[in-house]
Amino acid sequence: MLNRSLGELSRGLRNGDFSSVELTRFFLDRIENRGAELNAFISVTAERALDDAHAADRKLRDGGAHPLTGIPYAHKDLFCTEGVATTCGSAMLADFVSPYDAAVSERLNAAGMVMLGKTNMDEFAMGSSNENSFYGAVRNPWDAARVPGGSSGGSAAAVAARLAPCATGTDTGGSIRQPASLCGVTGVKPTYGRVSRYGMVAFASSLDQAGVLAAGAGDCALVLQAIAGFDPRDSTSMDEPVPDYTPPADANIRGLRVGLPREYFGADLDPAIGAVIEQAVAALRQLGCETVEVSLPAMSLSAPAYYILAPAECSSNLARYDGVRYGHRCDAPADCDDLYTRTRAEGFGAEVKRRVLVGTYVLSSGYYDAYYLKAQKARRRIRDDFARAFERADVLVGPASPTTAFRLGEKAGDPVTMYLSDVYTIAVNLAGLPAITLPAGVAGGLPVGMQMIAPHFREQDLFRAGHCYQRETDWHRRMPEGFE
Amino acid sequence: MTERWQPVIGLELHMRLKTASKMFSGAASAYGGAPNTRACAVDIALPGVLPVLNGGVLKMAVAFGIVINARIAERSVFARKNYFYPDLPKGYQISQYESPIVEDGQLEIALDDGGVKSVGIERAHLEEDAGKSVHGAADGMTGVDLNRAGTPLMEIVSRPQLASAGEAVAYMKKIHSIGCFLGICDGNMQEGSLRCDVNVSLKPAGAKRLGVRAEIKNLNSFRFVERAIRHEIKRQAALLESGGEVAQETRLYDPDLDATRPMRGKEEAEDYRYFPDPDLLPVAIPPSLVDEVRAALPELQEQMRERFVRDYGLSQADAVQLTASPEMAAWFEDCAGACGGGPQLAANWMTGALSAALNHAGIGIADCPLDARRLAGLLDRIADGTLTGNTARKVFDEMWRTGAGADEVIAGKGLAQISDTGELAAVIAEVLANSEKQVAQYRSGKEKVFGYFVGQVMKATQGRANPAEVNRLLKESLEKAD
DSSP states (O other): OTTOOHHHHHHHHHHTSSOHHHHHHHHHHHIIIIIHHHTOEEEEOHHHHHHHHHHHHHHHHHSOOOTTTTOEEEEETTBOBTTBBOOTTOGGGTTOBOSSOOHHHHHHHHHTOEEEEEEOOSGGGOOSSSTTOTTOOOOBTTBTTBOOOSSSHHHHHHHHTTSSSEEEEEESSSTTHHHHHHHTOEEEEOOTTSBOOTTBOOSOTTTOEEEEEESSHHHHHHHHHHHBSOOTTSTTOOOOOOOOOSOOTTOOOTTOEEEEEGGGGSTTSOHHHHHHHHHHHHHHHHTTOEEEEEOOGGGGGHHHHHHHHHHHHHHHHGGGOSSSSSSOOOSSOSSHHHHHHHHHHHHSOHHHHHHHHHHHHHHSTTTTIIIIIHHHHHHHHHHHHHHHHHHHOSEEEEESOSSSOOBTTTTTTOHHHHHGGGTTTHHHHHHTOOEEEEEEEEETTEEEEEEEEOSTTOHHHHHHHHHHHHHHOOGGGOOOTTOO | OOTTEEEEEEEEEEEEOOOSBOSSSSSBOOSOOSTTSSOOTTTTTOTTOOOOOOHHHHHHHHHHHHHTTOEEOSEEOOEEEEOOOTTOTTSEEEEOOSSOSEEEEEEEEEOTTSOEEEEEEEEEEEEEOOOEEEEEEETTEEEEEOSSTTOEEEEEEEOSOBOSHHHHHHHHHHHHHHHHHHTSOOOOTTTTSEEEEEEEEEEETTOSSOOOOEEEEEEOSHHHHHHHHHHHHHHHHHHHHTTOOOOOOEEEEETTTTEEEEOSSOOOOOOOOOEEOTTSOOEEOOHHHHHHHHHTOOOOHHHHHHHHHHHHOOOHHHHHHHTSSHHHHHHHHHHHHHOTTOHHHHHHHIIIIIHHHHHHHTOOGGGOSSOHHHHHHHHHHHHTTSSOHHHHHHHHHHHHHHOOOHHHHHHHHTOOOBOOHHHHHHHHHHHHHTOHHHHHHHHTTOGGGHHHHHHHHHHHTTTOBOHHHHHHHHHHHHHHTO
């Protein structure tokens, strides 16, 4: 059960080898037995899951089932779910129960998937270690003293420990790809505009994008297939056809031009990680890919630009948490200013406050041109760099994270070092591109992920290449010790 | 006001756009309603909700831009204006900052001396309204009503080119008329459909440099705009005359005291931290859309007034009155079109009896209990001689009261005019038989007495006798017996 792909689970359900209720119970039991030590879930919705599993079994029996009907999943606690708490990892929303479903929640429900619970995350998706959660840090199943990465750390840990066969995530600057790398799972961040943001609690609207974490690329393809597509409720959603993401079993990548951005293999790269990526690139060559060196000269601007734009947007997006209509509200406010000040001082954690302050500062009159506008210009240059690179390459390959999973608390006191955890992932968000992280080896006993980036709306190329790579390797099938 | 000082006035008008749904959500945009019954998830800014632009408001702004001969941006950007206030659910208002949809327009206003003045309009942009804070809603607490949150507004910013309260009001009335005739604004001032912020400064007559200005916020009637400006000019002139300085500040007009006073609280320079709203893509307004809107532009007030004079042969005064609002004009055209008695008859009745009845009832033409075609039916009965002017008025009153048709009232009350020769001859014979003295006077050459006979006939027939016929038959009878 633990190492079956979603396709295999789907076939098992259809063939009656097991029921959705059995499958759901299996994962609920794992969560019950092993969940607490990882702290991967903020809430477990066992009762609802079993109800949904029963409904899925009826559908599987009576017809009208979707390929994903009856398959359990873990849902990042940033997607609104009607009737279930949506905390976003924050004290501010600890008691918030959404009266509506996010577009992603709707689509997964419509496919008949079974939600096991809501996964832990950095507060409002701000963080790269999952230490910024009001609900406590998540532990990396490969080493409980280490972080799973973030912000979708709960989802990555849950999938790595096989507490769920797949999970949703969101990625603003690497929040799917970096934890996937640190936890040894596959994670895909689609093109900006591919998946509706409706009902996703906003962090940085121009960068946020929903995606999927699972063991393999084929699993991610199946779930992305279900959630991708135009949504008129999201003005940045793109009305582009959704191709068939599942690669044929005999797919090949002969002749695929793999670009290796010079800036991803610089002196800063940990040699052990560099060696893993080079080995993975060699495997791609073996599969018939051509490799070509490319350059993204503005790459060094990506972290500075990101840490202006994302806080700017977040400072505005989080203004709604004012204690007036829902969410945390301070006791007995003396007046309006007191209500705002104490509500927000009590409701937000340190990292959220830091970003709100930075964002407020960079948007202030007199600073706007020097920061926000300049960062937008850098963003355009980064986008242009990618466009040029894609003239010579079909996909780009590099590491997903500069380090393997680091120790809890190791970087917590140093925000800038923490921010650089996303140095390989941020540029992709700034350019709005799709990218995937594929488990590609280990360094010091910890997983290392290879990141593959494609042009806008070419997710299918990522899945095809990922599928071919994973057909020849078994990194994505390896499980952390003690969780097999 | 002293002639030493020259007022410089600019207006920022907020026009509420007449849409069925709000600017960025599907909730009803209608005025009023029980608190918070017209606010959906988007309006109350739940986590995760997103704005979707109501395409109708774009076309409304484009139409306005065309009318004022402005530049219409091919690419317009929505921006967030960030500030905290309990009735601002998102903590920001979606507005426009750097790329407004309409820029650099002109509007001609008529001056009291008969001249015409062109007033520059710097920009017109789209933005959403905030909700309302209801102070003292309960237990000294402030309540928040979000029904208005997200309703569409167009902010219209004039250049500081108005020189008096009168000009400012003429300008505002012109904008009001354009909004109403374009059908983009319901024009209801009581409900805040056109709100005004005024900037006033004084400079020494002939000087180039502008003085320090004060802003008077939130005026919602023409009268208050006029009075607030007059007062503010006086206040500033007195201040400057006595060697004082005008403070750059925001003031409020108190209609009870007919005075302006500084807004409470310390004036803080607000920093709204504008930036492009990342939830909304820049809006493209292709020339084809502008052409489409231009082709569908309705007739505006002046054009309609001229046409009424030209095509219906109405006087300027009647035309002005009948084009006071698009509803009034449409009512007239409906009535005149259906009326056999011609447009002048329709105009007379609308500016006369109908206007009086509407005023008396304190309602507008939109709420008129009488249908335009019904009034036309009444006028037909005047035109074909069934009714005299007198009885027509009685029929009108009955129709107004009951909503019934003219023929129904005439039949029910027996009010039809008597033109039957035999019937009239009998009445006349009786009148003459009872008026020997007057008959003798008439025959002795005192022809003025003729009016007396007419009056008697009318009295006997309760005013229903056909006057022309009465004249003819009376003359005949008096001469016959001669």
